[in-house]
Amino acid sequence: MAQLDLFRVPPSPWNMGRIVGAKPPFKPKHIWAIRHHLKTERRVRDLALFNCAIDAKLRASDLVRLRVSDVMPGGSFRDRAVVIQQKTGRPVPFEITEPTRDALVAWIAKRGRRGDDWLFPSRSRRGDHITTRQYSRLVDQWVSAIGLEPKAFGTHSLRRTKVALLYKQTGNLRACQLLLGHRKIESTVRYLGIDVDDALALAIQADL
Numbered sequence: 001m002a003q004l005d006l007f008r009v010p011p012s013p014w015n016m017g018r019i020v021g022a023k024p025p026f027k028p029k030h031i032w033a034i035r036h037h038l039k040t041e042r043r044v045r046d047l048a049l050f051n052c053a054i055d056a057k058l059r060a061s062d063l064v065r066l067r068v069s070d071v072m073p074g075g076s077f078r079d080r081a082v083v084i085q086q087k088t089g090r091p092v093p094f095e096i097t098e099p100t101r102d103a104l105v106a107w108i109a110k111r112g113r114r115g116d117d118w119l120f121p122s123r124s125r126r127g128d129h130i131t132t133r134q135y136s137r138l139v140d141q142w143v144s145a146i147g148l149e150p151k152a153f154g155t156h157s158l159r160r161t162k163v164a165l166l167y168k169q170t171g172n173l174r175a176c177q178l179l180l181g182h183r184k185i186e187s188t189v190r191y192l193g194i195d196v197d198d199a200l201a202l203a204i205q206a207d208l
Contacts, residue, residue, distance in 0.1 A: 023154040025164040033146040048107035051100040053158040057179055060132040060155040066119040077101050085181050092181035167192055
């Protein structure tokens, strides 16, 4: 029996063929490619949503609930905004960069006056905002449009993109923690996938 076991084919793992684990952030070349695609296709809302997602670094559930008054109180844009996270109740500050401001100006003009204040209102449910599922489907479309595998990326890829770049450039974990709204620095370490190799690389850069 022991000899027969040597030739037994082991069962396939449940996740065979699936991409599991944390979804990676987008690289700068991906950002520019998606922006170019959305501009070419004149997808005004999608470009505003995409740019806003990169800047805001919010979870999908918080991003879809953004209001016009969050970014444009009193009819004029701010350079920065603050949103209270649903999950933690903590405030998360984010900058509104020029590309995002331009995209939002175009989108709000097209959106027009409405009875609700949702920045990204639903097209199928009157008086409501787009859902996280809708947002996820849009991300899949954007990723596919530039030749990437949709299963490899997700809404968290957009949340992680700017902080991953910030960490790579500065190694400032505290700044990343504040921008993500994490309570503990350990959460930020896990979220960014920082390991010993990363820490050693930063130590080498700071060598005296």
